[in-house]
Amino acid sequence: MTESRLLISNPALLHKEFTPPFPAFILLIQRRNEVLPSQSRQTSWIRCYDTNKAASEENAKPNKGYFGRDTIADAAAKIAPAVASLYAPKRGQNVDAEIGSGTAIHEDGYILTCAHVVFDTTNVVYSADGKVVVHLQEAEKEVVGHVADAYADLDIAIIKIEKPTSPLSTAKVGSSSKLRPGDWAIAMGCPLSLQHTVTLGIISCVHRMSNELRRGGMMEYLQTDCAINPGNSGGPLCNVDGEVVGVNVETIKPDKASGVSFAVPVDFISAILKPFENCQSPVRPDFGWVMRNVSDGVLVRMVIKGSPADRAGIRTGDVVVEFNGKQVRDLKEMMDAMGERSGAPVKVCVKRGGDALGPLTITFVEKDVARFAANPRSRF
Incomplete structure (x- = not known):
């Protein structure tokens, strides 16, 4: 009995037909090596476009050219001096207190924060009659401030501290209207009273309505996956240019979800912020x-x-x-x-x-x- 054999007239063709393709990442590396010079391959720079300000792909312009290893750190450094930790003792209690964060928005001593940090938004009972202990990064010691304005259903409040001897470092307020899902987001504040904490994430949703969160009213929120913990409330949510685009308000409890946090968009409260940005006259705008x-x-x-x-x-x-x-x-x-x-x-x-x-x-x-x-x- 003769043994049957498969005769191949073109071994090269068979090799091409049955050899699996290279994995995509190998092809990507191969193409990158062909296109980019060796000097470019050694850099950590990645092309980055400013999606926070670009209205469309046609007018998108590079954001400072490149996104590098220092981009996030530089953005955080811009706003860090304006970030404050807040401590609001509860009425009649010397130990228990509400902790939170805030952002200096005017050099005379105005701090933006969340209303629930300084009082119970349900019953509107002030903590220690509206007194709040404020500690800024550039200050040597804590100062006592008072609530100047508060809007409970927006969860926004303005704290006023005594006019400092030298102008406060203030945060630059950006715009939230052109944010898109996937944009970088930087959350800053003092979670668990840990000063000067920075966390990084992305914008997960730009128009999360309050009824989706089983809240009343017609509020809109920015949803992010930045780590937000007790004490972060009232702190700034920033873009990669170091501009405030939101005010961190809360996060879903860890036992229910992870990486689901919310912030009030700055454009939603622009009427509250603009007087402080434009305040050139000798008056208090609160x-x-x-x-x-x-x-x-x-x-x-x-x-x-x-x-x-x-x-x-x-x-x-x-x-x-x-x-x-x-x-x-x-x-x-x-x-x-x-x-x-x-x-x-x-x-x-x-x-x-x-x-x-x-x-x-x-x-x-x-x-x-x-x-x-x-x-x-x-x-x-």
């Missing part, structure tokens, strides 16, 4: 009130004694129904009506006990008017 939504307008939950709102005759329990000549039914409409006030007097109409009052004129306080205790730097 109102001195705590606000939250109710069914028929915006409720004044608290008026800070001696503040512009207090001087105008606005009282706790008033409901703002008109602001700068425009009807307001919620905080979003109030933000739209605020516009470019920048220290200009504001006319407000309110309801008090069912009666309509107004317009009441809010005139902002001169910067050099003292609003603090005789020894504001003392610890309590």
